[in-house]
């Protein structure tokens with residue numbers, strides 16, 4: 490049987506630490522399957538091209554049968570040309586003393602330029618996951634400057650938060666992560682996100698009573714997940730990379746190949762659960778395969794959950810307003 494045509498997979502920030510953990514997962518077939526060949530399109534800024542050439546030597550030395558070609562470039566139009574999948578990791582990192590507004594100002598030109606390039610040269614059905622922070626608002630900016638790409642083909646990563654929540658529930662309930670269901674992340678990939686376990690089950694039993702009820706969630710579990718990224722930065726001196734790469738892999742595998750579980754993805758708000766259009770909002774989604782997903786409907790949000798969902802939505806509306814002011 491002949492193998493399928495290669496997928497063109499573009500990764501930005503390809504010499505960075507997340508990419509270093511992600512490339513082996515992609516190259517070994519863990520993400521798109523053991524029969525799916527790939528052309529890797531790697532984008533970096535010019536000062537990082539020497540480091541990228543070392544990463545490319547390591548990909549070659551990995552002797553991955555699925556990797557058919559590797560492009561290394563600092564030109565977004567070369568990197569995005571014909572892309573079927575775009576993983577946008579490269580972003581300006583937050584430095585000491587920087588406010589969110591400063592981070593938005595630094596990242597806006599990057600996502601504007603990449604939006605233009607995607608719009609011009611990517612495959613019309615390209616599937617995009619934005620990882621670089623502030624991920625939800627970077628996705629909104631990208632979509633604005635890539636009007637030919639359906640906004641629903643652009644997503645932002647909240648699967649890391651979802652996995653963090655799954656792992657903490659499994660640990661507390663003393664079960665396998667495979668036995669935990671109906672966990673989800675609402676809103677922004679930030680410290681206002683709402684990791685929701687109010688309907689979650691472990692081994693078929695409700696987890697809420699065993700996690701201390703609403704009071705226990707508010708004091709323990711929720712802030713732990715909201716601040717996990719910052720806690721890892723404090724411990725490692727660098728942000729999460731291995732777990733972020735694993736989450737990107739999970740996000741893409743669920744999206745492209747389908748998933749029997751409800752997962753979390755930041756997608757364009759469509760009014761579901763009262764969230765205004767115009768922001769990328771993390772919802773529980775069902776990935777039905779073939780690159781399609783649908784926002785899970787019909788969840789009855791209790792008053793406790795509604796308060797958190799509204800707070801994270803308010804943060805995203807404010808980020809959107811700050812970004813729009815910078816468009817002028």
Ligand SMILES: NC(=O)c1ccc[n+]([C@@H]2O[C@H](COP(=O)([O-])OP(=O)(O)OC[C@H]3O[C@@H](n4cnc5c(N)ncnc54)[C@H](O)[C@@H]3O)[C@@H](O)[C@H]2O)c1
Nearest residue numbers: 502504505506507533534537579580620621622646649733
């Ligand atoms: N959404 C999430 O769950 C999540 C999780 C972890 C990290 N992150 C974010 O991911 C981003 C990358 O993290 P990292 O640890 O790999 O950082 P890193 O600094 O190790 O790597 C980032 C790379 O991006 C490159 N880069 C910068 N601007 C670029 C541009 N315009 N085009 C192409 N490449 C560019 C840099 O040269 C660098 O090599 C950060 O913004 C981080 O906060 C998000």
Ligand SMILES: O=C(O)C[C@H](O)C(=O)O
Nearest residue numbers: 622717718719721728729
């Ligand atoms: O929290 C951060 O700034 C890094 C990253 O987004 C994470 O969640 O680990």
